[in-house]
Amino acid sequence: MSKELTERQKEVLEFIENYINKHGYPPSIRDIAKAFRITPRGAMLHVVALEKKGYITRSKKARAIKIKYRTEAIRLPIAGEIVAGNVIENIEDSTETVDVPLNMAKSIFEYFVLKARDESMMSEHIVNGDYLILRKQYTVNNGDIAVVLLNNTQRMLRKVYIKDGKLVLMPINSHMQPMELPADKVEILGKVVGVIRIYGQ
Template sequence: MKGLTDKQQEIMDYISEFTHREGMAPTIFEISDHFQVQSATVFSHIRALQRKGYVNRSSKARSLALTQSNKPRHFSLSLSIPILGRISAGAPLLSEEHVEQHISFDPTLLPRQTGGHKLFGLRVQGESMRDLGIMDGDLLIAKQTETASIGDVVIAMVDGETTVKSLYLSDGKWELRPANPAYKSRFYPLDDLVIQGVVVALQRTF
């Protein structure tokens, strides 16, 4: 079967996740509402997916079905997520020079709000986030974004280095807070912190 565009892959992932969660396929309207695009745009992507052999659809309501599975309540597509090595300041986050490998990841393990975001992975070094269950050697999955909410675990660039910490605001400065009493929070002026992503999942190898 032919390859997919990024948006077609995102739509397929959403159909898979929705079907797994709700026990039925999403409607065209639900897909368009999720991605904040017009229904006609979704129709165009669905027709393209049908031509490529990835999707079946009839005239009945909620008839969307992915062709890769005979048991839609128990299947999930695998996302290919790039695992990044050392990230240098000023370079595009997902540039080829940063990507060490790709892994397959079950999209149903991701929060719903990650739809539409590019994902990347980083390997944890150290134990500064231990008390949040983030251990040395864990693989973090993050959505690429330049904004975050207070309390989010973020991938941030400070002083040319990438770090993983919880984000807070304290006395007009950003606080990067560890989750281990052996480490102390660090504080940065608002313009000195670059958020690269928000952690949405974790993968651990035993």
């Protein structure tokens, strides 16, 4: 069983995977060192740690890093539903699951799934019955779609923008108004990283 990674090791593993996806071959140790502004020796230590923990394999050849995946998909439970941009938890069919490809849900992070239950998010090409895959994280970039928690009570799906130290929450539903709140009044719970649509349901 693979051991838990440090935050930096997660970042290095994600960099390796993204590099392979972009270039079609793995990065060199110098590529990793340059990306993280560390010495080649420091990059090698991270690579060795990833190998020892079972996340990659490598040989003595140049650019010979391979990422190990034990399965092609992971099965995630449905954590809730989205209606008019609001997240409803503890849905009746709590045993429902969906298979999520590993290129959408990398094993080094935690994820949860929400199911769209209306057509209010069509502007983002999200329709009734779609499964939204969210990565658990507490920060986002401008324009990311995320689940946010307001005042420890209300969960909603919004586009998030940062403006003058405040968070602007833009509704995906065009009939709703944006909200601008102090950052300490909003908690980011997860970022949308993919949408799965199953036809013929």
